[in-house]
Structures are given as C-alpha cells and as structure tokens.
Amino acid sequence: MYLLKLILRNALRHKLRTGLTMLGIIVAVLAFGLLQTVVDAWYAGAQSASSARLVTRSSISLMFPLPLSYEGRIRGVAGVQAVARTNWFGAIYREPRNFFAQFAVSDNYLDLYPEFVLPDDQRQAYLRDRKGCLIGRQLADQYGFKVGAVLPLRGTIYPGNWEFVVRGIFDGVDETKVTRQMLFHWEYFNETLKQRTPRRGDQVGVYVLGIDNPDNAAAISRAVDQTFSNSLAETLTETEQAFQLGFVAMSNEIIAAIRVVSYVVILIIMAVMANTMAMSARERSAEYATLKVLGFGPGFIALLIFGESFAICAIGGVLGVAATAPAAALFKDLAGNVFPIFQVSSHTLLLQTACMLLIGIAAAIVPAIRASRIRIVEGLRAIG
Numbered sequence: 001m002y003l004l005k006l007i008l009r010n011a012l013r014h015k016l017r018t019g020l021t022m023l024g025i026i027v028a029v030l031a032f033g034l035l036q037t038v039v040d041a042w043y044a045g046a047q048s049a050s051s052a053r054l055v056t057r058s059s060i061s062l063m064f065p066l067p068l069s070y071e072g073r074i075r076g077v078a079g080v081q082a083v084a085r086t087n088w089f090g091a092i093y094r095e096p097r098n099f100f101a102q103f104a105v106s107d108n109y110l111d112l113y114p115e116f117v118l119p120d121d122q123r124q125a126y127l128r129d130r131k132g133c134l135i136g137r138q139l140a141d142q143y144g145f146k147v148g149a150v151l152p153l154r155g156t157i158y159p160g161n162w163e164f165v166v167r168g169i170f171d172g173v174d175e176t177k178v179t180r181q182m183l184f185h186w187e188y189f190n191e192t193l194k195q196r197t198p199r200r201g202d203q204v205g206v207y208v209l210g211i212d213n214p215d216n217a218a219a220i221s222r223a224v225d226q227t228f229s230n231s232l233a234e235t236l237t238e239t240e241q242a243f244q245l246g247f248v249a250m251s252n253e254i255i256a257a258i259r260v261v262s263y264v265v266i267l268i269i270m271a272v273m274a275n276t277m278a279m280s281a282r283e284r285s286a287e288y289a290t291l292k293v294l295g296f297g298p299g300f301i302a303l304l305i306f307g308e309s310f311a312i313c314a315i316g317g318v319l320g321v322a323a324t325a326p327a328a329a330l331f332k333d334l335a336g337n338v339f340p341i342f343q344v345s346s347h348t349l350l351l352q353t354a355c356m357l358l359i360g361i362a363a364a365i366v367p368a369i370r371a372s373r374i375r376i377v378e379g380l381r382a383i384g
Helices: 001-009 015-042 070-075 120-126 137-143 186-196 214-227 240-249 252-284 285-293 298-334 345-373 376-381
Strands: 053-058 079-087 101-103 133-138 150-155 160-173 180-186 204-209 236-238
Touching: 001 298, 015 252, 015 298, 053 214, 053 240, 070 079, 070 204, 070 214, 079 180, 079 186, 101 186, 120 133, 120 160, 133 137, 137 160, 160 186, 180 186, 204 214, 214 236, 236 240, 252 285, 252 298, 252 345, 285 298, 285 376, 298 345
Parallel strands: 101 180, 133 160
Antiparallel strands: 053 204, 053 236, 079 101, 079 204, 133 180, 150 160
C-alpha cells in the first residue's frame, strides 16, 4: 500500500506534464482503436460471407456478363442445390452522392440468404408486384424509406428512369450483417432491357450457387468451370468469401497504409512517454541516491519508475479504450454511407490494451536502468 501511494504521488507531482502525457495516450489509444476498426469494417462483408454459397462469374472480368442459358447447366452440376441470378444495377437516387448497392435478383435469391429476415406478408407482396423492391434496414433508416413508398432511380449502367415500389424491409439476423442494399425483380429488369436495348437482355452478372456441403466447395467450383471450359464465355467459380475479398484486394495499399499509420501513432506516443519518464527520473536523481543511502536497492528504485509509467499509461489507456466505442458510434453516424458495419471488436480492444502495456514497459526501461545504476555520490550532487 505504501509503495502504491508513493508511485501515485510521484506520478502526480508534475500535474500539468502528467496530464498532457495522459491526454496524448488517450488520443493515441483512441486513434489506434478507430483505425483498426476501419480495417475491420473493410473486411465486414467478406467475414459475414457464407461457406455454403459459391459465386460464378466471367473468368475475364465482372464487366462481362454470362448467358442466361448457363443457369440450367449449372443447376445440373453435382452438389449444386440452388442457383440464383443477380445483376449489379448501379443507379442514382435523386443525387449522385446518394450511392447504395442495388441488385436485380431472381425470386429465389433470399432462399440462399437466410441471414436476411423478411416478414412473410411483405415477401408475398413483393412477389406479386413486378415493380416491387426490398430495402435493407440500414438503408431504410438512412433515407427514411417506408413500405409502400415509390422509389425513383436514374440509371447509369442501364440508362433511363426506373421506378420501384418498396414492398418490404428486411433485417439482418444480427448487427454484423450488411443490409444497406436494395433488391428488385430480375425478370422485370430483363424485360425492360429487352424493350430498351434488346442486345443486353438475357445476360446475368453473376450466379449465386447454394451447395449441399461446404467441404466440397473446391470440387464443385472446378466442376462448374469445367462445364464451360473452351466456351465463348468461360467462368470462374469461387466461394462467396473469396469473391468478396477480391473487391477488398483492390484496396490493399490503402488498408496497409491505415495499419501502418495506426502503429506509427503508438510509436510516437511511446517516444513521448519515454521522454516524460526520462525527465522525471533525471529530476529525482538525488531522491534515488537518498533511497540507496537508506538501504533501498536498485530493484526498488526500478519498481518505482515502472510503477509510475504503468500508472500513467493505465489511466490514459483505460480512458482511451472507454472512449473508443462512443467515438466509433459517432464516426458511423458521419460515415455510414461508407461503412454500414462499424463496430469495435474485442480483438481491437485487446490490441489497445496490449499497446497500453507496451508503452508502459518500453517508456520505463531506460530511465529505470539509469536510476538503478546511479552512484550515491553522483546522485546527491544532482540538482533538478
């Protein structure tokens, strides 16, 4: 108890310096947590992908669609239980900045996505209305969409004015599911294309495959691709997670830069903390020499310095960790368009705690060694 009291008194001896150092630690730990959460949010879609779904697309690029005739042949591959069609729509809602995902999907699409929950009456209403659409809860909350509302869109990839009626709002089974998207009938989409641009009809962006056993995903993928080998439109079939990670890979340099910056922040505050502890130890050289005269050994002196460093880092670190969740919630409100899922994970909190401990240890090593080795005569001569 006496040792703890002595450590706290040493830590608070220079209140301004200690306060500023703690503030720096709070900011550093908070910034580290937010940057790590940004990285996690980037991978949110891939992490929630199912291992029981495969995606078949053109082997050349997503820009090249596949023929509608492929659906029956894919369904005939052993291990494939269901096949759904989907096309990326990419239209604009009122203003160009109102970007959100829109997909034309076949009516069995939701059967392959049990993580999306839709009331049965809303689903039936959607199936009865060829212009009906389904809106995810996150998207509905952002724009205030209600069931029965008319949703006008201006086409970009598929030019023209499109009009839909919101027939249902689906939720995710938990908060990790991204529901910031719109779904509408592929048949209506295809019929309209045939009227406006006949050459673009009967073409599918990607096929989503439901398989009987996730352990056979690789074998089923090879079987599907072999079915269309040497054809005019060869395919590439991969797991849904690999498909999602393909988009993330386009931003690998950005993600790597964010990771580097997060650790640079920790290194900077570690240097600041080390300077604070060095100044404190230098100012107390005479006190440490006096302790040695009274019989206290080098280990006790080193313990005082490490204790002070840990006390400062613990207080600042705990406050920084506590502030991370509220700051993340605020960030999500401001940047919900970019990161619909922005939650601080337990892994991030663990990393913050580890960084806090690392700063406390690293900052005290050199001052503790110097103070424990100080000669009594030299220490008593020290002034300030």
